[in-house]
Structures are given as structure tokens and as C-alpha cells.
Amino acid sequence: MIDTKLLRQEQAIKAKQIILTDNFVIPNLIAGADVGFEEKGSVTRAAMVVMRWPSLAIVEYHIARIPTEFPYIPGLLSFREYPALLAVWEKLQHKPDLIMVDGQGIAHPRRFGVASHLALLLDIPTIGIAKKRLCGHHEALDETVESCQPLNDNNEQIGWVFRSKKRCKPLYISPGHKISLDTSLLWVKRCIKGYRLPEPTRWADGIASNRAFFNRMKQNLA
DNA sequence: GCGACAG
């Protein structure tokens, strides 16, 4: 069986290596990463899209499918998703300077969400962009677009709750590694183009889910 | 003991 106790200790130890200062100024390439499951969860599918900044034109995208070997356990999500993420990463011909990951960065009980774990494995700056809260608390947000509140946990800020679009649930943004809280929010804002999700994550999600709209767009770019 | 709980 899985030794959750040991894995949590591992997270706490690796979290000490996380750097929350900026390691870059302006990225040339920004990637979006998303993970999903198929065949009733037996197959893990990861997608990555690399976009050029500031045009946000798609440079390349890939999908990797591997057998799932770890269950979903709140707080231990990265152990379930990182193998597939490393698999897609290998397919990239252009390595990005920054990756926006679907999930939490340091907004995690032990400050080690999937975005942080991936960043440490790849040694690339990442930002965690989650659609739901895992931990932490915050003041209520107004309905206004751009409305933002710090996400705190145990007297420390671990991220931001940001309303990227009107009448939409807010995003939970937190640095993964090698980027600060402020810069994380800044780049997410810069990549919001009228939709709830920032372009990198939005495209990674769309390409992975194989939706009609995205398939048409891919053809237009081919 | 009772909730909360990324994807």
C-alpha cells in the first residue's frame, strides 16, 4: 500500500528547496500544462502547449499518455500527475522559461503542490493555477473583474484568489518555484485574454480534451 | 470526534 505518512514527509523536506524570488525577467516562451484521466482513470494523459511571449502564438503542443499508478489523495496530487507531465516534457523541442500548471503551487498544506513538485524536477519556474481552493482562507471578493484577495494560511500569504472574468468563479494562483507571489499574479494577468483561464492553461486544457473548437483552431495554425 | 479536501 501507499505510505502517505512518508510521502508527506518527503513533501515537507522538498518544500524547503522552493525559491520564492524571481528567476527571470521576461520569458520568451511560456508553457501551459494540464493533466486528465481516461479509461476510468487507468490512463493518465498530460498535455503541454508552448507559446511565444508576447504574441502568445502556439509554438508547439504535445500529449502523453501513460498508465496511472497512483490514486487521487488530496494533498498528494503531484505523485499521481508528475509522471505524465515528465513524459510530455520530454517531447518538447522548445523548452519554456515559465510553465503555468493546472493545480496548486505553494497554496498547499505543506507548500508543495503539483506546480512546485514539477518545477523542482525540471528546474524551471512555474505558477500554479487552480480552479478550487485546497487550503488557506481569504476575504470575500467583489463581483468586479480583476477583483483580488490574498490567500493566507497560518499567518502567511500562500497565493491569491483572483477573479479573471465576470460572473466566473475565481482562480487560486500561487507560485510553484523560482517566482514570487507578485510576479505570479502579474503573469497570469498578462495571459488572461477574455476567458477565465490564462491562455497557456486554457489551450493545454482545450487540446487535451480534444474539443471541436480547439481542433479547428489547430487546423488553422497547421 | 467532525468537517475539508487541487485533479
Add this chain to the structure above:
DNA sequence: ATCTTGTCGC
């Protein structure tokens, strides 16, 4: 995450 059509609201 995933299973799934139409439908209510701006």
C-alpha cells in the same frame, strides 16, 4: 478528474 444535453442568464 470523469460521466453528460439542454438550458438559464448576461
